[in-house]
Amino acid sequence: MKNFFIILIMKILNLCLKICGKHGGNFLGKIAYSWNPNIFKYFKVHCPVIAVTATNGKTMTNNAIGYVFKSAGKKVVSNIEGNNMETGILSTILKNCSLTGKIKADYLVFEVDEGYVPVVFKDFPLSTLVILDFFRDQLDRNGEVETLILKINEFLKTYNGNLILNTDDPNVARLGKANPDNKNIYYFSVEKYDFASLEQKEAGEGKFCPFCNTRLEYEYYQYSHIGKFRCPNCDYGNNEIYKLATNVNLKERSFKVDDITYKIRFNSIYNIYNLVAVIACVSLYNIDTNVIKSALSNFVLNNGRLEEVSINGVPTIINLAKNPTGSNVSLRILNEDDDEKELLFVLNDNLADGLDVSWIWDINFDNLNNVTKIVTSGTRAYDIAIRIKTSGFDASKIEPYLDLHEAVESLYKTNTKKYVIANYTALQPTRKELKL
Amino acid sequence: MKELKILYLYPDILELYGDFGNIQVLKYRLEKRGINVEITPYSIGDNPPNFNDYDLVFAGGGADQEQGILAKDLIKYKDNIKEAVNNGVFFLLICGAYQLFGKYYKDVEGNIIPGLDIFPYYTEAINDRKKRCIGNIVIDVNLDGKETKVIGFGNHGGQTYDVNTPFGKVLYGNGNKFRDEMEGFFLKNVIATYLHGPLLSKNPELTDFIIKHCLDRKYNENIILEPLDDVFENLCRKQLLDRFLSKEKKP
CATH class of the missing domain: 3.90.190.20 (Mur ligase, C-terminal domain)
Structure with missing residues (x-):
């Protein structure tokens, strides 16, 4: 009953915000969460829930996944404005649910702050989790990257849903081993591109094998510590790849996956990784490749991201x-x-x-x-x-x-x-x- | 042509918080004056260096987990390092490296990671996240009789005790411990500090002090360094000193 009234009040507040022409950000979620931190349990979800997390590329990937589903005629509820902590996600849900907590959508797609994956999905279903990369980021606020990864690893130990991982980031690929019983692990990768290098050109993480502390060996670096790596001691890094981008051409803005050429609106290696993750994700939901192709050829972000x-x-x-x-x-x-x-x-x-x-x-x-x-x-x-x-x-x-x-x-x-x-x-x- | 030899310890491991910038600043200020600089990186698996062969040894801060891995490696050189310190080789040690040169580091779980035990201080981590020393720092430093203010940024959980010869007096921010009055450790040829920023980027006077010290020792003279164009550095210092020191003493 309590949750019913929380949602009712939030709906009224949301209406007031709308009348004032305000978006509200994570405002509704903040109040609702402070009234009941267990409110996530209350919602009734009957559709796939997809989450994207990473240090970089969350907004782009999240929005592209939503965009592809929408292009396929599906109803998508998503936090496209980038409010990605528990309160922001809660705000998105509150705006899109009935008073009894039913969320009417074909897909829920959320970008989630790296630190908040275990918080949000403690009491909320999760069907597919996409993890792109982990880099050093605002160390004075977030602490070291390793702490963050260990938290997500802990969460994944009991997670059995789809897990889409960047196999070229040693800090991400390691999470595929968090739960040995989970058979739904899908790795994505991008073939060596023209500006890849033998030496690491930019600061990066993950120099040592997370399983045996041996120094990792790289065949090449795409950018930062993203590249083809392997542990010479325990062979970590040798994963079966589900979706691989080949024929990357940044000038033409195109690449291939499964022999289908994708024309895109972006021209950086980093975006290719994000978009392969998108393809890996939506293909699990049997979206027609022609729909994906045409959606990705139109997808842009107009918010200062490239x-x-x-x-x-x-x-x-x-x-x-x-x-x-x-x-x-x-x-x-x-x-x-x-x-x-x-x-x-x-x-x-x-x-x-x-x-x-x-x-x-x-x-x-x-x-x-x-x-x-x-x-x-x-x-x-x-x-x-x-x-x-x-x-x-x-x-x-x-x-x-x-x-x-x-x-x-x-x-x-x-x-x-x-x-x-x-x-x-x-x-x-x-x-x-x-x-x- | 004059030349300085720098030994850069664990550049691939102690590489958080942009400490690498210190090496870049040193190189920049040396080369602008026509002084050659040879930077030798050393990391796990490389041929053992002789610390006495260098004019300056530099090491920065790193991630906790990786720091544990290298502590075991560094301790192999304990005697050689001690000898080099006594010979007057200059040591610039930031954050994690500062801690490693002390007696020990006690982590949050109470495990003791032995240090090189070259200097008499020791460090203990605190569990209280609120007491982690994070923020901008300004300290008053005396460089061979010349007072100067050094600006940097601290980010450490470890509290360092038993420092009898600190690097500077805290004017703004934290010191060796949460809200400590004193920051870092200073001997004639050793500066160990928690200041990132990187330290040397906003403190050209300190950088030149280190350069002069190394050159004077190596060439046995009292060199006068050619002044450089420090317009950006001076603007930066003025802006930040105004901003930090006009506030209350503690942030």
Whole structure:
């Protein structure tokens, strides 16, 4: 009875928010959760529940899975705005359930913060869990990556649903062994691409085998610590692959899976991994490959995740980068583009960003390809300027501005192509300054 | 051409929190002055180094689990390291490396991981997550009679006790322990500290102090370092010192 009234009140609150033109974020979930932390038990779910977790790529992958299902004519309930903690997911459910807790949908698709998988799915069914990658991320807020992985591993020990794992991330693939009784493990991978390297180019995790502590051997690195690895001692890393992307062509923006060519709207190796995960996931639900193909050829994100826009006629590519790997992926795209360009890097150190900005030293700024000027801004504009200068980029071509407006003004003095990288709290103010 | 030799310990393991940047800053400031720098990485499985062959030894912080793996390796060089310290080789040790050079590290479960026992301090982890020392730090440091403020960022659960010769006096943030007045450990040729940032990126005066110390020892002279363009560093220091020190002493 209690839950009935909680939902009723939340429905009324939601209506009020709507009237005021507010989205509410995780507001409803926050109140409902504080009134009853066991409320997840109350909901009646009669459809598959899919969750995506990772350090990077959650929003994109989650939204792409939802987009494919929708393209197949299915009703999808999803937290596409990225509210991915227990309260955010609860908000999404509350908005889409009946007073008796029934959720009417063909699929529930959630992106879930890495730390909250065990919290949300303690009392809520889960059919498929997709895990993309684990990287160092805001260490002062999240702690070390290992702690996080161990928590998810603990949760997976009793989980028997589908588990879709990136076999090229040693920190992810290891989770396939958490429950030896689970027969529903599906690994995905991407064939070596043109810019893969023999040496690791960017900071990464997982140097040692999680099972026997032997140093892992890599045949190649795609980016960061993602690549073809193997433990020379216990053979960890040798998994049967369910979906493999081949013929990766970033210029043409295409790749193949099971001999079907997918044309996509993205041009980074990191996105190929996300999209193979999407294909692996939806194929478990027998979605027609033609539907997947056409959906992926249209799927874009317009929220500063590799957003491509034209500003006063100047081509501009904007990407959110809240950790070293996110930034390194952005710089990979920049370096794989031979055109002349200018870079704006906006770095804040607000609470939601993590107060510690030392992660910028894990970004690889070496040998930037045809970059003629770099403007820096944000509350840590000088820190990032020092970082870039130390990597060898000519200091006289770096302009730091604490004021974002001045930074953008200086950036658009020329018509050269622009790349914009902004961290978490810097992204929306930057987009606003760019009049997006 | 003058040259400094740097031994960089466990670059693939002690590589959290951007400590690698310290090596980059040293290299940058040396090369800008036409001084050659040779950086030798050493990690598990490599040929044993002789610590006496280097002018500067650097080690940073790492993940807890991996730090346990390397402690066993490092202890093999205990006598050689002791000798190098006594010979005046400069040691710059950050966070985890700082702890490893002490008597021991006691983890949350109470297990004791023996340190190199080269310096007299010891570290004990605390279970209370709220008392983990996380945040920006400013300390007052005396470098051969010259007072300067050093800016960095701390992130450690271990509380370090029995430091008689601290690196600096805390003006903002935490020190060796939660809300401690003192930060780090300082001997003539040893700086051990919890400051990330990386430490040297915002503290050119400290970097040059270390460089001068190493050059003077190696070439037996009193070198005057050529000044560099530190516009960004100075702007950064001014901004951050204003921001941190205008607030109350403790964040």
